[in-house]
Amino acid sequence: MSHQKKVLGEERRAMLLEILRSSSEPITGSELAKQANVSRQVIVGDISLLKAKQEPIIATSQGYMYLNDSNNVNQVERTIVSYHTADQTEAELNLLVDHGVIIKDVSVEHPVYGDLTASLHISNRKEVKQFIKQIQSNQATYLLELTGGIHMHTIVATNEQMLDEAVEALDQQGYIVRS
Template sequence: MKDEKILGEERRLFILNSLLKADSPITGGELASRANVSRQVIVQDISLLKAKNEPIIATSQGYLYLKTDAVKEQFFEKIIACNHAPEKTKEELYTIVDHGVKVKNVIIEHSVYGDLTASIMVSNRREVDEFLKKIKTANAGYLSRLTDGLHLHTLVADDLEKIQNACKELEEKGFIIT
């Protein structure tokens, strides 16, 4: 039975349940392996689920279902403007996560496409390293290359002081544009 493919709606329900039960992101490859289908089939299924307004996001670590809890924890968000060379990305991200702050995304303003946003969702050095490894392995460029290093990040933390401390250190290192 393990070699049997999970088909159509049953597979999408399987994906949805897997994401709902997960405490961390699940890669498309892992979902494909569990359902005995290709990763491309999973990508298409995720698109169909998103079209049905399921709150699924793709991060550099895999897919996440954005759960809404009855009792919401209080989180603080702040958007910061940064500018640096691509080789400083690791230092920038480490500086942020070392303060207990999550980097939710990167945003650039493109001259043709307008605002482009990419989910990053890193909150510790291991996740930063995984993200940077994926960029390198995929031979993908940073979005900030399209804007000569200028970009925005949405920072998230459970304590506003953590964000303020991260921003202070980023400013001292010359990353933040004030």
């Protein structure tokens, strides 16, 4: 931490909200901590308090985002059911972003916990690579590994045709589960 003064309590949380609201990109907890001159753990606590006050903040693999209603103007979304191995995750995600689709989240139906959903908000190959690197460097497992490869994604695009083309590309690779 630098020699600048720490931003305290409610003032800090108001500052965090302003930073997140004004950004169209995710911001890491470390970056927020640097701006507030506090530890990342303090930021984690602040974000939890803000979420408890119903602020629409999500944690993605790239950082925190404030979900503005204006972010969703002229967008359509669809939930798809996918099946593949963990080793095929990068290929699946790249196929989606290559079709101009944003991968909003991934979810699985766990036999004990029920629905488990993780926010992703991945929109390009760089973000795919960062996500895969985070999984590997943390020795984490993909949610699909809890369900033998079956998982769901909420995907977002500016029109239905983009979603259709992305799903068709996944289907050609054998990644789509049909009912």
